[in-house]
Amino acid sequence: MGHRKECIAMLLAGGQGSRLGSLTRNLAKPAVSFGGKYRIIDFSLSNCANSGMETVGVLTQYKPFRINSYVSLGTAWDLDSLSGGLSILPPFMSEEGGNWYKGTANAVYQNMDFIKDHDPEYVLIISGDHIYRMDYRLMLEFHKEKKADVTISVINVTPQEASRFGIVSADEAGEEQIHKFTEKPKVPDSTLASMGVYMFSWPVLQQALEEDNADPESDNDFGKNVIPRLLSQKKRLYAYKFQGYWKDVGTVESYYDANMELLLDSPSLDLFSSESRVYSNEEILPPQYVGPGARLSNSLVSNGCVVLGTVENSILAQGVYVDEGAHIENSILLENCVIGKEAWVNRTIVGEGAQVKAYCSVGIETGGIVHQSGITVIEDNYVLPEDTLIVGGTNIFAARR
Amino acid sequence: MSQAMGLISCNNRSGLLRAITRSRPMAAVPFGARYRMLDFMLSCMVNAGIRKVGIVSPYNYRPLLDHLGSGKEWSLDRKSDGLFIMPGSPEGLRVGLSHFPLRDLRQNLEFLRRGVKRDVVCSEADFIANIDVSRLLAYHRNCDFDVTLVGKSMGSEEETWESMLHLDMTAEQGLVGWGDKKGLEHDPSMVYLGMLVIKCELLDEIVASSPFVENMDMFEFLADNKRHIRMGVFEHTGFYRKISSIESYFRSNMDLLEPSVHTELFNTDNPILTKIKDTPPTKYRTTASVSNCLIASGCLIDGTVSGSVISRGVRIEEGAHVRDCVIMQRSQIGKNARLENVILDKHVIVNDNVILKGDPGEPVVIGKNAVV
Numbered sequence: 001m002g003h004r005k006e007c008i009a010m011l012l013a014g015g016q017g018s019r020l021g022s023l024t025r026n027l028a029k030p031a032v033s034f035g036g037k038y039r040i041i042d043f044s045l046s047n048c049a050n051s052g053m054e055t056v057g058v059l060t061q062y063k064p065f066r067i068n069s070y071v072s073l074g075t076a077w078d079l080d081s082l083s084g085g086l087s088i089l090p091p092f093m094s095e096e097g098g099n100w101y102k103g104t105a106n107a108v109y110q111n112m113d114f115i116k117d118h119d120p121e122y123v124l125i126i127s128g129d130h131i132y133r134m135d136y137r138l139m140l141e142f143h144k145e146k147k148a149d150v151t152i153s154v155i156n157v158t159p160q161e162a163s164r165f166g167i168v169s170a171d172e173a174g175e176e177q178i179h180k181f182t183e184k185p186k187v188p189d190s191t192l193a194s195m196g197v198y199m200f201s202w203p204v205l206q207q208a209l210e211e212d213n214a215d216p217e218s219d220n221d222f223g224k225n226v227i228p229r230l231l232s233q234k235k236r237l238y239a240y241k242f243q244g245y246w247k248d249v250g251t252v253e254s255y256y257d258a259n260m261e262l263l264l265d266s267p268s269l270d271l272f273s274s275e276s277r278v279y280s281n282e283e284i285l286p287p288q289y290v291g292p293g294a295r296l297s298n299s300l301v302s303n304g305c306v307v308l309g310t311v312e313n314s315i316l317a318q319g320v321y322v323d324e325g326a327h328i329e330n331s332i333l334l335e336n337c338v339i340g341k342e343a344w345v346n347r348t349i350v351g352e353g354a355q356v357k358a359y360c361s362v363g364i365e366t367g368g369i370v371h372q373s374g375i376t377v378i379e380d381n382y383v384l385p386e387d388t389l390i391v392g393g394t395n396i397f398a399a400r401r
Numbered sequence: 402m403s404q405a406m407g408l409i410s411c412n413n414r415s416g417l418l419r420a421i422t423r424s425r426p427m428a429a430v431p432f433g434a435r436y437r438m439l440d441f442m443l444s445c446m447v448n449a450g451i452r453k454v455g456i457v458s459p460y461n462y463r464p465l466l467d468h469l470g471s472g473k474e475w476s477l478d479r480k481s482d483g484l485f486i487m488p489g490s491p492e493g494l495r496v497g498l499s500h501f502p503l504r505d506l507r508q509n510l511e512f513l514r515r516g517v518k519r520d521v522v523c524s525e526a527d528f529i530a531n532i533d534v535s536r537l538l539a540y541h542r543n544c545d546f547d548v549t550l551v552g553k554s555m556g557s558e559e560e561t562w563e564s565m566l567h568l569d570m571t572a573e574q575g576l577v578g579w580g581d582k583k584g585l586e587h588d589p590s591m592v593y594l595g596m597l598v599i600k601c602e603l604l605d606e607i608v609a610s611s612p613f614v615e616n617m618d619m620f621e622f623l624a625d626n627k628r629h630i631r632m633g634v635f636e637h638t639g640f641y642r643k644i645s646s647i648e649s650y651f652r653s654n655m656d657l658l659e660p661s662v663h664t665e666l667f668n669t670d671n672p673i674l675t676k677i678k679d680t681p682p683t684k685y686r687t688t689a690s691v692s693n694c695l696i697a698s699g700c701l702i703d704g705t706v707s708g709s710v711i712s713r714g715v716r717i718e719e720g721a722h723v724r725d726c727v728i729m730q731r732s733q734i735g736k737n738a739r740l741e742n743v744i745l746d747k748h749v750i751v752n753d754n755v756i757l758k759g760d761p762g763e764p765v766v767i768g769k770n771a772v773v
Contacts, residue, residue, distance in 0.1 A: 035682070036681070037681065075473075263684075271681035271682075272684070278681075280679065282677060282679070284672060284674045284675060285672075286435070286663065286673070286695075287433065287434035287435050287696055287697045287698075287710075287711075288683065288695070288697075288698075289658075289663060289694070289695055289696075290692060290693065290694045290695075290696060291660075291692070291693060292692050292693040293692070295690075296685040296689060297686075297687050297689060298686055300684050300685075301683050301685065301696075302683075303435075311685075315682075316682070
């Protein structure tokens with residue numbers, strides 16, 4: 001097994017991310033494209049690499065093909081190390097039969113043998129659902145310094161947002177010890193939101209998971225069950241106040257906004273910064289070609305794109321084709337999608353490999369009641385026929401048999 | 402598994418591209434916004450399923466090895482076969498009319514003999530093309546040739562035509578000889594492109610048994626043994642540019658801006674592979690105005706750019722005008738600077754308001770790390 005690691009990471013990448021609608025109908029949320037050339041999971045994996053985590057278990061379940069082949073051996077993030085390295089951990093069979101991962105805690109519970117083999121002192125639980133840059137080593141230091149059983153990384157959110165997250169209430173005296181944790185409270189009593197990043201001392205985690213598994217009432221979820229039970233047992237839980245960039249991209253609106261923020265003059269997530277680089281498993285594609293009649297303004301464009309039309313305030317992922325006379329604004333075009341001649345696309349997320357044929361108008365603003373903040377989403381590989389008109393805020397996807 | 406191995410000779414005479422080849426061999430010269438010269442032939446071989454490739458390195462091999470690493474990007478990071486870096490002989494540098502010196506192979510016979518394959522695809526790394534090596538190998542085997550040269554019908558309008566090896570062909574007999582264009586009996590229309598396939602056994606025999614191998618060229622041996630060796634020509638009909646001077650380097654980069662050229666050269670079935678650097682997408686800001694350009698990732702563009710080939714991580718500030726230029730990795734062009742017909746090597750800093758103007762036939766060349 002190689003020498004013993006102080007800390008290993010368990011990355012939960014099995015979530016469907018159903019609130020992302022058409023974007024996750026064919027692939028798991030961590031595999032969704034972000035910022036042109038990245039996928040959401042790149043951020044957690046790059047954090048692992050930049051924090052010196054050499055052993056990472058990636059737990060997959062929902063539509064795992066894309067994510068499994070994308071993550072592969074972890075080579076793209078320098079995680080294919082001799083001892084430990086990256087392992088993909090899907091649900092499996094044993095003597096007692098097999099089970100799907102029932103909740104976040106159950107997923108880790110089912111893989112306790114993996115952790116036991118590595119026999120670490122600490123286990124970092126993270127998810128592949130968030131866009132953030134974080135040095136987990138600093139959190140581990142804090143955990144050790146506080147002699148904590150569990151450390152939860154938290155970030156300040158607005159009171160309006162607070163009811164979407166697990167909310168942590170720490171001591172009033174400004175201490176960091178947690179006395180209350182409520183998952184998605186209707187009336188939040190604090191604005192410290194859990195980032196879904198937990199540092200456990202391994203014996204504490206082991207016991208907690210066994211107790212959770214023995215409880216038939218439990219939903220086997222860290223935020224809903226495991227953390228509250230540990231609090232009731234008077235364990236030492238600490239809040240690590242993270243200062244930095246962290247975004248939950250769980251809804252179409254938040255996904256869209258987080259992408260668009262990258263177009264600001266100095267975005268809080270600076271992909272161009274040379275420190276803590278974000279790695280990705282990119283395909284080797286030719287340079288982008290900008291045609292003689294093209295116009296590009298305030299946009300991010302990736303390798304392999306061909307731009308012959310106009311692109312404004314938009315993000316183009318790898319291999320996107322924008323034909324002559326097409327006009328793209330305030331949109332996110334994912335891998336290999338094709339926009340036909342004279343098509344007009346506004347405030348739209350065009351899925352991977354989707355085609356918007358010539359003369360279409362997508363994302364028309366009507367001035368009426370707008371659904372989904374007026375953001376239109378076109379499913380992966382959907383072909384929108386010539387001359388189609390689509391009102392803003394529509395979700396376009398193929399019928400399922 | 403392919404029954405061929407590849408051998409790329411990078412031990413060429415350096416200095417042809419002046420400042421650009423001062424610090425690096427031709428094979429490691431940046432080309433086409435994100436590639437190095439070597440990427441083209443290496444990718445052609447790999448795309449044909451070849452998984453054993455030897456690179457004969459020149460003495461100034463650092464940039465070459467830096468680029469190749471373990472060969473991972475070309476699927477050559479393997480347990481069986483893979484990438485082999487071999488020393489070139491110090492005197493191996495090609496001069497004059499030599500087309501395939503055998504010197505470099507003498508000390509690397511081990512490479513041919515271990516993990517034996519039927520054929521060896523030998524190539525130079527001083528030209529740009531996307532040659533279908535699968536078809537080349539199929540042709541070579543179907544015709545049962547011992548040696549197949551890759552040629553192209555090329556007109557004299559091609560700048561490098563004069564200096565290339567011309568193939569003497571007849572309709573009845575096929576390849577009958579070669580030489581410079583003056584010495585040929587028949588009307589020469591084909592030139593040798595710098596790539597050939599030879600049976601492994603035969604190459605081994607030539608190198609091991611020739612007493613004068615130190616000073617011999619493969620073509621001399623082939624000429625002396627014409628009767629016993631079955632030779633043919635495979636015609637490459639696509640894009641081809643030999644790089645032998647600053648002018649041809651500059652013009653060939655510009656040729657990539659032609660849509661038909663870049664669609665052929667960068668076709669998805671036979672992609673040109675290169676080292677990955679994990680740079681973010683390129684950001685065009687509100688003041689940017691860009692047309693007819695090939696641009697790599699990780700650039701920040703505020704200025705006006707046209708007719709240019711821009712490498713990774715280049716910064717072009719507001720008010721700057723860049724026209725018909727080749728800009729290499731991480732160069733920076735300051736506010737209101739004006740560049741026309743200029744080649745900037747890597748990490749060049751052009752200060753605000755600086756004007757650099759060259760001629761299409763004679764571009765201004767600024768060497769690596771310079772500040773102007």
